[in-house]
Amino acid sequence: xxxSHVALVVIAMSACTGPAGPAGPAGAAGAMGAPxxxxxxxxxxxxxxxxxxxxxxxxxxxxxxxxxxxxxxQLVGADGGSAVICSAASNETxxxxxxxxxxxxxxxxxxxxxxxPPTSYEFTDVxxxxxxxxxxxxxxxxxxxxxFTNLGTIEVQGWANGGYISFQDEPLPDGxxxxxxxxxxxxxxxxxxxxxxxxxxxxxxxxxxxxxxxxKLSVAAARRLIRxxxxxxxxxxxxxxxxxxxxxxxxxxxxxxxxAGVVQAGAIHANGEAGVPCAGGGAGGVIVVVSGTSISxxxxxxxxGNGGSNAGDIPCSxxxxxxxxIVHxxxxxxxxxxxxxxxxxxxxxxxxxxxxxxxxxGGGGACGGHGGSGGALPNGYGGAGTPGLVLTSQTNPARLx
Numbered sequence: 230x231x232x233s234h235v236a237l238v239v240i241a242m243s244a245c246t247g248p249a250g251p252a253g254p255a256g257a258a259g260a261m262g263a264p265x266x267x268x269x270x271x272x273x274x275x276x277x278x279x280x281x282x283x284x285x286x287x288x289x290x291x292x293x294x295x296x297x298x299x300x301x302x303q304l305v306g307a308d309g310g311s312a313v314i315c316s317a318a319s320n321e322t323x324x325x326x327x328x329x330x331x332x333x334x335x336x337x338x339x340x341x342x343x344x345x346p347p348t349s350y351e352f353t354d355v356x357x358x359x360x361x362x363x364x365x366x367x368x369x370x371x372x373x374x375x376x377f378t379n380l381g382t383i384e385v386q387g388w389a390n391g392g393y394i395s396f397q398d399e400p401l402p403d404g405x406x407x408x409x410x411x412x413x414x415x416x417x418x419x420x421x422x423x424x425x426x427x428x429x430x431x432x433x434x435x436x437x438x439x440x441x442x443x444x445k446l447s448v449a450a451a452r453r454l455i456r457x458x459x460x461x462x463x464x465x466x467x468x469x470x471x472x473x474x475x476x477x478x479x480x481x482x483x484x485x486x487x488x489a490g491v492v493q494a495g496a497i498h499a500n501g502e503a504g505v506p507c508a509g510g511g512a513g514g515v516i517v518v519v520s521g522t523s524i525s526x527x528x529x530x531x532x533x534g535n536g537g538s539n540a541g542d543i544p545c546s547x548x549x550x551x552x553x554x555i556v557h558x559x560x561x562x563x564x565x566x567x568x569x570x571x572x573x574x575x576x577x578x579x580x581x582x583x584x585x586x587x588x589x590x591g592g593g594g595a596c597g598g599h600g601g602s603g604g605a606l607p608n609g610y611g612g613a614g615t616p617g618l619v620l621t622s623q624t625n626p627a628r629l630x
Contacts, residue, residue, distance in 0.1 A: 367482025368459025389418030391477025429469025443595025466509030467591020481514025513554025546604030550574030553617025
């Protein structure tokens with residue numbers, strides 16, 4: 230991201246030395262006029278009288294102000310005209326709070342951006358009314374040059390796919406047991422995990438190894454994850470059901486919002502999907518909330534999904550639970566918060582009678598927490614995931630983007 234750097238010197242003058250000349254014409258909009266020779270007026274600043282005997286009041290704009298997110302100055306002349314000059318740090322080719330070209334956004338009824346996305350995600354002020362739910366696809370970042378107020382709910386759709394295995398039993402001509410041949414295999418989506426979950430194994434009898442769960446992202450790497458994309462959510466769960474029709478749970482999606490003004494983030498959900506019988510649960514997703522001023526947040530969740538059980542009548546082990554997701558809050562002031570839940574998924578198992586063909590189940594997906602392993606046979610219990618990450622960075626966001 231390219232930033233331009235402009236050096237600016239502003240001089241407040243109460244009177245010019247020498248005889249006063251006639252009043253200078255108003256400067257061009259947004260431009261600062263150069264001072265004239267002694268006794269001659271300058272051309273002024275965007276609606277401010279030339280500095281020929283007129284005082285100019287300069288007021289500093291703090292970091293995080295709506296007009297200048299990185300700080301700056303406001304100049305007011307004796308005639309009431311004013312100009313705002315932002316610091317070089319906010320003079321970016323890609324402002325982190327957008328340009329506000331889509332205007333004000335108000336969501337007062339349930340709205341699904343998966344089906345009907347807006348043409349632009351860059352707004353001025355954003356309000357989601359109480360009782361309204363905004364559903365967004367994974368990878369969406371909402372930008373606001375003003376405030377962001379969520380009194381309703383934001384639901385983030387999942388992204389990383391769960392795995393599956395389809396197999397075929399090939400008996401021998403004499404009727405004996407032949408090989409089990411995999412017809413189709415799809416590995417679970419990795420998400421932002423360091424390692425994806427693994428599918429289980431289809432086997433004869435009730436003996437089989439456990440399948441590994443996904444491996445979580447490090448804390449340091451999670452802190453650097455401030456620009457999200459559709460694939461930067463939680464990992465999917467693995468599967469290995471003997472029918473070949475049971476996918477692992479999908480991983481929770483990724484969502485971000487960035488506003489120059491105050492953010493009331495409200496309730497945001499980016500949870501992993503629970504695994505069906507014989508499948509691992511998906512990991513919780515990624516939520517990044519940024520404000521140039523302050524953040525308060527409500528009941529927000531990025532939980533891992535539970536691993537699927539065998540329901541007591543399916544010859545497979547229990548699936549691994551999904552790991553918790555990542556929630557990162559970035560602002561000069563953070564709080565209050567209510568409940569931020571990045572918990573993990575559990576696993577259950579019911580003993581079953583020996584079967585000619587059985588399967589170990591898939592592991593759980595990972596994100597901010599590890600995914601649990603799929604259960605081995607014959608004991609069958611899968612492992613639980615581990616908790617995710619709740620991160621806070623109390624700083625000026627302009628330093629990080």
